[in-house]
Amino acid sequence: MISNSLEETKKIAYEFASSLKGGDVVFLEGDLGVGKTTFVQGVLESLGYTEPVRSPTFSIMNLYPIMNHETIKQVIHLDFYRFETPEEIRSLGLEEMMIDTKNVFMIEWPEKGLEKESKMKYNKVIKFISLPNGAREIII
Numbered sequence: 793m794i795s796n797s798l799e800e801t802k803k804i805a806y807e808f809a810s811s812l813k814g815g816d817v818v819f820l821e822g823d824l825g826v827g828k829t830t831f832v833q834g835v836l837e838s839l840g841y842t843e844p845v846r847s848p849t850f851s852i853m854n855l856y857p858i859m860n861h862e863t864i865k866q867v868i869h870l871d872f873y874r875f876e877t878p879e880e881i882r883s884l885g886l887e888e889m890m891i892d893t894k895n896v897f898m899i900e901w902p903e904k905g906l907e908k909e910s911k912m913k914y915n916k917v918i919k920f921i922s923l924p925n926g927a928r929e930i931i932i
């Protein structure tokens with residue numbers, strides 16, 4: 793799919809969110825500024841989360857409670873861009889959180905260590921590509 797604006801990226805995210813279910817682990821792959829966090833903002837809006845959604849670039853992990861959804865109780869938004877040591881990831885306790893199938897994980901920069909340091913298995917990958925004219929290609 794092609795997105796020509798932040799709003800179009802959110803629309804694509806709304807559509808994606810309708811197929812999301814508890815236990816999903818989503819990897820978001822693509823360069824800085826390509827729209828990964830914007831996509832997560834769209835997913836959260838679609839799930840009824842009304843507060844601001846900020847990038848977890850510095851916090852590494854942000855948790856969002858979801859009300860009134862059949863299978864999802866919480867969205868866990870992670871960004872490993874600034875990840876430095878395996879201990880940082882272990883201290884988050886992701887493997888325990890994965891046992892709860894009402895959690896959904898949305899993970900930016902998973903390739904920065906996560907795949908090596910955790911047994912975390914993903915079941916969905918979304919690829920974001922910047923096109924020369926400023927648009928984005930989003931492959932779901």
Ligand SMILES: Nc1ncnc2c1ncn2[C@@H]1O[C@H](COP(=O)(O)OP(=O)(O)O)[C@@H](O)[C@H]1O
Nearest residue numbers: 795796797798801824825826827828829830928
């Ligand atoms: N088609 C588009 N989709 C998403 N963001 C876009 C698009 N075109 C321009 N932008 C801008 O690009 C930036 C994307 O930022 P962000 O979602 O934080 O990226 P990432 O998390 O991939 O680093 C925003 O400032 C947004 O306004």
Ligand SMILES: [Mg+2]
Nearest residue numbers: 828829847900
């Ligand atoms: Mg981001």
